[in-house]
Amino acid sequence: MIQSIDYTVIAVPLILALVAGLVLVLDAFLPHRPGSGRLLGLVTLGGVVAGLGVTAAQAVRGGWWQTFCVPPALPTPPPMPARMTVTLNVFINAPEELVHAGTSCSFVLDRFALIFAGLALTAGLVVVLMSMAELAGGRLPVGEWYFLLLCTLAGAVLLAASRDLIMLVVSLELVSLPVFALTAMRRYDGRASEAALKLFLVSVVSTAIMLFGVSLLYGLTGSVHLSDIATALSGGTPARLGPVPTAAFFNTGAPTGLGPVTAVATVLVLAGFAFKVAAVPFHSWAGDVYEGAPVPVAALLSVISKAAGFAGLILVLTTALAAQAAVWAPVVAVVAALTMTAGNVLALRQRRAVRVLAWSSVAQSGYILAPLAVFARVARGDVAVGASVAYLVFYAAMNLVAFGVVMLVSRARERDLLDDYRGLIFRRPAAAAALAFSLICLAGLPPGLAGLFAKVVVFRAIVDGGLGWLAVVMAVNTVIGLYYYIAWTAKLFTPAAAGEVAGRPRSLPVAAAVGVALAVTLVFSVVPQVVLAAVA
């Protein structure tokens, strides 16, 4: 099989991988002087910025690019069934001529992939800046840290562009595996080791479950390409396979006779991704892991890793399994409702800042999941997907602001209690204002318009889809969520008790990280159109 590789299309993951290798080599050969850690950080930063630049250039160029393609089949492939084009997601919907050519590609650079690449790289920029402060302590191995970070970023960028199951699983693992090591890197801290072990076990189990589902799907359809799976499951013959024995055997009644198997495969894949995005009932790891991991890694988990999980989930559910929406949509609806409720209720009683953010991010996962539940119920499924993606993008920006400020404060106070934030407005007005803004955004109230519009978009999709009960559950959850966000915000403005110690010297990289995230959040608040137009 001959595949031509278009290197301009895969430029971004390539750059990231090369810089990752470069960092490792530099770390090995550079003399260990005080400044070398900073140099590695700058190299990493340069790599991420370069990736971001290339992504921006690709976005400006527009269009729909693909590589790693399998040539079309010998006989003329059947056209896509009309039913499919209705529910297919526009992001992932290939131009007609390509579909008809029967080409199946493993790597596709479309709007969906570009949005996620932009999200992951911008978040990566913030995380690298936060890491520079974390590594300044000198107790962590710098080269390994940046290498692992870049690997995760490369995985996240790859994942959103993947269009076959193998690529999906591999890139998802590329996102996850380095995070275990990053979490465990503080070897002197027992909580970090515990968190890493927990994360590792949960992740491995989820991967196993997902692989089982993936293998069932492959067995059912005889293809790993998402578009072929969709065709097969909706009743057509896979584009190029023709009479492959297993496929022929199953194909006699793929959608009808093998409904139960398809359903099991669907639920297994869903469960696998539910672990990654910390959805109920696979959410319990979040609190301990976020708390045990270094703050930059917690930020990475809550934004990049989560975004990758959602990208995979959306790809599989809305392209490969679009015809199975009747099976997974109710499950997603219930999971979304439970996730937002569990996350919010658990966040209510937390006393540590990172744990509040951990459970709040679980709750936010529920909001992101919710529109997917109406995917098949609205006239255009891409509106529902767009709502999810939009919420994810808004959430990423505002959550990173919060993590940045937590990083600032927790560097001054190791305890990281919510009470440490008392009177922050008097000690560090800018940081406190940024945190207050991001918390109000997360709560979804003006002046945090980014959060408000994110919620409006999700609510609209749900109401359009007619899932009234889910909308009501989400409304109630918004109120529960507000309680802990506002309680934390109020602490910032209440005068601190006597005997406060001043914070340690400010950290320029963290300030820059907060600045970047805050600027993005502010832009989203004033002109949310930039996101909504991109996903519409």
Added chain:
Amino acid sequence: MNWLLILLPAVPLLGAAGTVAVSGRTASRYGVAVSAAVLAIAVAVAAVFDYGQAGRMQLQTDLPWIPGLGLRFHLGIDGISLPLVVLTALLTFLCFLHLAGHPPEAGRTRALVFTLLVLEVGMIGTFLALDLLVFFVFFEVVLIPMYFVIAIWGGRDRRAAAVKFILYTLLGSAVLLLGLLVVWAQAGTLDMVDLAASHGSGIARSAQIVAFLAIGIGLAVKTPIWPLHTWLPDAHTEAPTVGSVLLAGVLLKMGSYGFARIAVPVLPEGAEALAPWLGALAVIGIIYGSLACLAQRDLKRMIAYSSVGHMGFVLLGFATLTPVGMNAALFGNIAHGLITGLLFFVVGGIKERYGTADLMKLGGGMLRRLPYVASLLTFACVASLGLPGLAGFWGEMLALLGAFQPAPGLSRPLFLVFMAVGGVGTVLTAAYFLVMLSRVTHGRARETVPVGPALASAEEIRVVLGPDEPIEPVATGTAVAEAGPPRAIPMRDVTAHELAAWLPLVALTIAFGVWPKALLALTTPAVHAIFGIGGGTG
């Protein structure tokens, strides 16, 4: 595109941003200046307003904001919103005047000025917005500032009251948003002018009922309607004077304005189906509010409960679905804003002087000790109980008149019952205000020292009395109050700042009481436009 209406919310917003450049000492004067500018713009808007076409949206600004959501930055003003905008600008200005003479006890004047200016943005924006989502955004803008006004500058139980306030109102807002989205999903537009012009066509009856219910519950929390009012007494009682004034004077109006602007015009069938329930809850609120007032010992709390009763009349007006009732509601809105604003100002002044608002501790004879303050209190109470010739009368009277002849689709006997019950409510209202006045202003002055609610130790009394006052070893609580007559501490009667803040409200209360047509001529065309009629039917 009209700059005047954009300036109205923009000036306080820029003013709030400008507080960073102001020193703490000049902050309150800065606030007065900014709010005066806003008031001047509001007056200018009122001056250029075409009174011949009060039923039409004027001075419109319509810019695309978020095309992805079909959201347009659409502002406009008509006979319904104009009085409310002017009232908001006026009350905010008066609050800043008050603040200039009475800096907050908790300090941080600059932060308070900032918060109040942001609050003003939300309040004015709500009354100007003509897009459902823009309305919602402004509706929400007030939550956070008001939370901080209560939580930072409030009384003793401020934290709990603030949390209760924001959770209640946010729950209402979330339900309101769902209702708005149902309207949007059904009608396909967010534009209030288009929605009102189509009189509910294009929205199925069942969807109208669901949407009216959701929007109604959302607005009911804010207005408030019994039984969703329980946040209100706590919030009003704990809030500082300026907070109470704006809460009662403007924030409650945002709820009732929502009924006039969205719920009734956009969802006529839903309104018709649910109007009897709305009316029933309204009269329960009237009776409940009055009875609760009779039972209160705290002056501020009592006025808070009186708001529940008064807003009951406003809602009864809406529930009749007639032009008369609607006019009554809109008139009652303004009257309540003026009178209750004045009441909270005066009671705040009393609390400042006596150190308590507890009726028992205040004792009687205020007319003798503080003749001006007591007279103003009497005036405000009498206006509030609906004495003919003052503004409070017309809203209640017209609401009852509207209930006498409700809209054709509604059960007349039911509304006659409502009218009768509402009539009993007016009597009860008169009763509790007169009882309160007789206790506080009349009688012999018990020369009370300004005792706080629970002064247990000599240290705390020292704090209250100041360092130079002698302390009797066992003198605590009311024991001091019963002590002999010559221990009067001279209290300042009304100050210049207070007079400046209060007199405009007195003047307007009298003006609208004597000449209600000034306001009714403004609202009537707009109300007729809502019901799609040229003349009156009710």
